[in-house]
Amino acid sequence: MTTTAVATRKTAEERLPRAWNLGLHQGALELRQFFRQREQVVFTFAFPIVFLFLFASIFSDDVQGAGITASQLYVPAMIAAGIMSTSFQSLGISIAIERDEKVLRRLRGTPMPPSVYFLGKIWLVLVTGGLETIALLIVGTVFYDVDLPGDAAGWLTFGWVFLLGLTGCALLGIAISSVPKSGRSATSVVVLPFLVLQFISGVYIAIDTLPEWMLNLGALFPLKWMCQGLRGVFLPESAKVLEVADSWEYGRIALVLGAWCIGGLLLCLGTFRWKNRRDS
Amino acid sequence: MTTTTAELAVRTAGLRKRYGDIDAVAGIDLAIRTGEVFGLLGPNGAGKSTTVEILQGHRTRDAGDVEVLGSDPASTSRAWRAKVGIVWQDESAPAELTVRETVGHFARYYPRPRDPDEVIALVGLEEKAGSRIKALSGGQRRRLDVALGVIGGPELLLLDEPTTGFDPAARRQFWSLIRQLAAEGTTILLTTHYLEEAEALADRLAIIANGRIAAEGTPVDLRRAHSSEATVEWTEADGSPRTEHTQTPTRTVAELIGRFDGEIPGLRISRPTLEDVYLRLTGQESVR
The missing domain is CATH 3.40.50.300 (P-loop containing nucleotide triphosphate hydrolases)
Structure with a gap:
């Protein structure tokens, strides 16, 4: 009896479940949990839509010399902010809470590979970020005269800006989740930097009205480049004149967002904690 | 071991x-x-x-x-x-x-x-x-x-x-x-x-x-090792209750058999419970 048990356990070690498949299941579970919290779903999706409605309705004049309205300017800006809110903000807060409520510790007590947890979060963020973007695009095209890209190249640009931006922000969210000491303080710790970034990255305030030092500070983070890339995708070429460099600077956007993906990954690997500081 | x-x-x-x-x-x-x-x-x-x-x-x-x-x-x-x-x-x-x-x-x-x-x-x-x-x-x-x-x-x-x-x-x-x-x-x-x-x-x-x-140890071992002293209780012929703490309860009972003719009134021999042992070992005896 004992010997057979030992023998079967040996072969079992080689058959530890594979991370990729487990990650798919983990993602399905994360989504199920997310969509069952109706309040959270409504507010997560409604927030950027309400803000788009407010800003685009308040500021709707033509922008001088750019051939667009201020409303049109707000559509890509809010899509970028929506991507960051579904990734950076929601992960930063929810992982801090899960850590505080010992959900992470329990997972750490199982043979689950750590990558499965992160894969699950990535699926969650991809789906929620995608749905948020679709919702904002519908509002933008129907009410604020924004045109969808007419060619494959436009959609391709949109695709990589979306994916690189989402990934970079998600990794930053995972990293910041280790900062708050408890789940209760997580919202304040995560929301303040996000709010500041939205002001200095051209989401609420057009970049041509921001002081230079603010622009330079904003340019260190992904949000500014996501906004810029999405303006390039959804605004006419004539709107280039509003950019600092009079161009969409796709090469630089790819470089900064890619750097944030790699840097964010290193930051996560170096700082991620499965337990609260007081529990070690 | x-x-x-x-x-x-x-x-x-x-x-x-x-x-x-x-x-x-x-x-x-x-x-x-x-x-x-x-x-x-x-x-x-x-x-x-x-x-x-x-x-x-x-x-x-x-x-x-x-x-x-x-x-x-x-x-x-x-x-x-x-x-x-x-x-x-x-x-x-x-x-x-x-x-x-x-x-x-x-x-x-x-x-x-x-x-x-x-x-x-x-x-x-x-x-x-x-x-x-x-x-x-x-x-x-x-x-x-x-x-x-x-x-x-x-x-x-x-x-x-x-x-x-x-x-x-x-x-x-x-x-x-x-x-x-x-x-x-x-x-x-x-x-x-x-x-x-x-x-x-x-x-x-x-x-x-x-x-x-x-x-x-086993629960039984613990009780035995830490409770060798037993308590023997009985009632004297004049009706007064007696209690004796002893390492040798059998000897006490043998003496009582000699003194009483037949049944010993109110005879009771008890060992400390595991709880008594536990409370003593963890220094909580005073709570009893």
Whole structure:
């Protein structure tokens, strides 16, 4: 009896479940949990839509010399902010809470590979970020005269800006989740930097009205480049004149967002904690 | 003791952990044999949880050797974690998922899980299998914690105060669950501050106080070793009650037989209960 048990356990070690498949299941579970919290779903999706409605309705004049309205300017800006809110903000807060409520510790007590947890979060963020973007695009095209890209190249640009931006922000969210000491303080710790970034990255305030030092500070983070890339995708070429460099600077956007993906990954690997500081 | 290291599921020597100025664990030696139910009994703050958390690999130690299933828990592999089931003192489970979804999902983490439905039945949650976890009572959640602890079919199960907050009926039900797991061959380490629980479940137990082991052995051994003095009570012919504490109760009774003709009125011989021993060893005697 004992010997057979030992023998079967040996072969079992080689058959530890594979991370990729487990990650798919983990993602399905994360989504199920997310969509069952109706309040959270409504507010997560409604927030950027309400803000788009407010800003685009308040500021709707033509922008001088750019051939667009201020409303049109707000559509890509809010899509970028929506991507960051579904990734950076929601992960930063929810992982801090899960850590505080010992959900992470329990997972750490199982043979689950750590990558499965992160894969699950990535699926969650991809789906929620995608749905948020679709919702904002519908509002933008129907009410604020924004045109969808007419060619494959436009959609391709949109695709990589979306994916690189989402990934970079998600990794930053995972990293910041280790900062708050408890789940209760997580919202304040995560929301303040996000709010500041939205002001200095051209989401609420057009970049041509921001002081230079603010622009330079904003340019260190992904949000500014996501906004810029999405303006390039959804605004006419004539709107280039509003950019600092009079161009969409796709090469630089790819470089900064890619750097944030790699840097964010290193930051996560170096700082991620499965337990609260007081529990070690 | 002839037990070799190979037969030990858990072994610690000189285990120590300090929190600031307090020695939470001040030199603990444990040897838990494969297949036994071992109880770690002690009042709150005695060092039970810290000890168990070190064994789980979830807390660092300051000194001492630890081996759990042949490995140092401070540096373990996925394969090791697959063999150790853990039930913590303060757990929380995903509120929006159902019992079946949660147990079924945790089963996926393990190479050789038990059947989720069978485990749900084992902990008595069949009727709640389709309920969201947020709708469960405290006792039902605790049983879910146990289900998640055993879903991987562990060789060793570490339970930290599993029945705190249970009503007496739920506690009895839980005991039969532990006995069933033990009968299946699982080695079980359980901490508790309920003496009757340790006595009912543990093959051997260690009484822990102020971070040290005050006594160790089978419940019967402990009672015998720490309660050699018996109390003999009877009523004298004039009706006055008498009490005598003695190491040799049989001799006292023999003398009484000589003095009384026939029955000795009100004769009663008692040994201290395990509870008396426990309270004395943990320095809580004065509470009685």
